[in-house]
Amino acid sequence: MKSPFRRLTLRLRLGLSAAVAVALAVSAVATASWLVTRQQLTAQLDSNLQSVQAKPGYVQDLLSLCGMQLPDFSQRNQTPTPYVVQVITADGTVCVAPGNKKVAVDETDLAVARGVLGSALHNATSEDGRRMRVSTTRPDLPPRLSGEFAVSIAQPLTAVDNPLNSLALFLLGFAGVGVVGAATAGIGISRAGLRPVEHLTDAAEHIAHTQDLTVRIPADGDDEIARLSKSFNDMTEALATSRERQQQLIADAGHELRTPLTSLRANIQLLIRSHTSGRKLPENAMNDLLHSVESQVGELASLIADLQELSRPDTKPDETSRHVVALHEVAGRAMERARLRGSDLEFISDLDEWYVLSEPSALERAVVNLLDNAVKFSPPGGTVSLRLGDGRLVVRDQGPGIPADELPHVFDCFWRSPTARSLPGSGLGLAIVAKTVQQAGGTVTLRPAASQGTEAVIRIPGTRNPPPTVESRDTRSEATA
Numbered sequence: 001m002k003s004p005f006r007r008l009t010l011r012l013r014l015g016l017s018a019a020v021a022v023a024l025a026v027s028a029v030a031t032a033s034w035l036v037t038r039q040q041l042t043a044q045l046d047s048n049l050q051s052v053q054a055k056p057g058y059v060q061d062l063l064s065l066c067g068m069q070l071p072d073f074s075q076r077n078q079t080p081t082p083y084v085v086q087v088i089t090a091d092g093t094v095c096v097a098p099g100n101k102k103v104a105v106d107e108t109d110l111a112v113a114r115g116v117l118g119s120a121l122h123n124a125t126s127e128d129g130r131r132m133r134v135s136t137t138r139p140d141l142p143p144r145l146s147g148e149f150a151v152s153i154a155q156p157l158t159a160v161d162n163p164l165n166s167l168a169l170f171l172l173g174f175a176g177v178g179v180v181g182a183a184t185a186g187i188g189i190s191r192a193g194l195r196p197v198e199h200l201t202d203a204a205e206h207i208a209h210t211q212d213l214t215v216r217i218p219a220d221g222d223d224e225i226a227r228l229s230k231s232f233n234d235m236t237e238a239l240a241t242s243r244e245r246q247q248q249l250i251a252d253a254g255h256e257l258r259t260p261l262t263s264l265r266a267n268i269q270l271l272i273r274s275h276t277s278g279r280k281l282p283e284n285a286m287n288d289l290l291h292s293v294e295s296q297v298g299e300l301a302s303l304i305a306d307l308q309e310l311s312r313p314d315t316k317p318d319e320t321s322r323h324v325v326a327l328h329e330v331a332g333r334a335m336e337r338a339r340l341r342g343s344d345l346e347f348i349s350d351l352d353e354w355y356v357l358s359e360p361s362a363l364e365r366a367v368v369n370l371l372d373n374a375v376k377f378s379p380p381g382g383t384v385s386l387r388l389g390d391g392r393l394v395v396r397d398q399g400p401g402i403p404a405d406e407l408p409h410v411f412d413c414f415w416r417s418p419t420a421r422s423l424p425g426s427g428l429g430l431a432i433v434a435k436t437v438q439q440a441g442g443t444v445t446l447r448p449a450a451s452q453g454t455e456a457v458i459r460i461p462g463t464r465n466p467p468p469t470v471e472s473r474d475t476r477s478e479a480t481a
Contacts, residue, residue, distance in 0.1 A: 011190045018186025023179045030171035041160045049135035062087040062095040090148035101127040109136045113150035131157040196225040213240035264296040327354045330364045338371035348385040356462035358440035366436040369429040370395040393458040
């Protein structure tokens with residue numbers, strides 16, 4: 001089940017994410033600013049309190065209030081405003097001028113009065129409930145005022161709280177404006193940034209509904225969106241090419257199948273008429289007819305097998321289907337099969353050891369296809385050579401060769417040279433060779449031979465020395481045998 005956030009559009013999610021990020025950043029900065037300001041204001045207040053000194057005469061007047069008759073303060077030292085001054089004796093008695101509220105005394109104040117501590121700085125509450133900042137010291141007074149007592153200088157914390165409250169309101173308003181602005185800007189930026197993605201989505205939906213793979217998206221720049229657009233264009237182009245090749249393959253396959261099917265149908269109809277009419281064909285004609293049917297069925301089977309091979313994906317096979325293959329052994333077996341089809345030809349082979357990673361059966365079929373072409377186009381008494389050295393497998397014939405303008409098309413499916421269309425074959429052999437070699441990580445090329453004929457060159461990465469996997473597999477095979 002999707003969360004509520006996931007149900008929102010991507011544009012709105014980006015805007016909200018930007019708002020949350022700005023809110024967190026602004027909150028962190030605002031909190032840090034508020035804390036630093038509070039610390040500085042408190043430090044300034046403490047410094048002011050510690051710098052205030054009560055006059056000895058005023059202290060004497062306060063001491064006289066503790067159980068003594070109230071003196072006349074009109075002509076004496078008055079309370080320094082805006083501070084509250086009170087005297088604390090060692091026994092905890094608090095002496096404060098009339099009109100001022102006493103401030104609560106704690107243990108640190110008493111410790112200063114008794115001479116245990118030199119000074120004390122703390123928060124306290126007055127009798128009227130005001131929060132106060134108190135600085136208690138043991139003043140340096142004349143001998144006539146000596147005794148166990150301390151003087152507290154107190155000031156309301158409103159000097160700190162009021163500026164902090166104003167600052168908090170300002171920071172809160174600033175944060176709110178910043179969050180709203182960030183959300184608005186985030187939605188606007190996301191709308192502009194996601195516009196290419198919207199175009200991409202529209203194009204994908206258009207292709208899904210119309211199957212039109214010619215749609216292209218403008219891809220300007222080198223940013224991530226441009227790369228995504230280019231990748232999408234490459235994908236649609238690849239799909240269009242694949243579909244075109246598929247349609248061409250179907251059309252070519254239908255064309256190639258039509259000839260043997262037509263001939264096969266004609267022969268079968270001839271056999272049916274002979275059977276239904278009761279008029280038997282001459283034995284020689286019947287044998288020729290049956291051989292023709294067998295040949296046509298074989299041609300159809302071969303064509304279908306080639307089509308199945310070409311219909312496999314163009315990607316490399318998975319590692320389970322690929323093995324270390326001794327290419328020289330594969331080439332030797334292919335040469336033996338080719339000798340059976342060209343009894344009037346001379347075959348020469350020179351094969352050095354070379355081990356590659358490929359599908360054994362597919363690789364052998366590719367070499368057989370090349371040798372079959374060499375046998376097919378070589379004149380009677382000609383020579384077909386097969387050489388393997390330094391990772392290059394070269395098949396050479398002494399046929400008429402391939403014109404230069406036809407070389408780019410020799411590996412296309414169903415392509416056949418105009419001069420060779422009367423010869424047997426489907427035009428898929430070289431296409432299968434190219435696909436097999438490509439899947440093995442190699443390359444194959446056709447080129448005119450030095451004197452006469454054509455050379456087919458296969459290059460597949462490999463090594464001259466047999467890997468341990470080959471030796472172990474051979475050992476297991478011998479043990480099994």
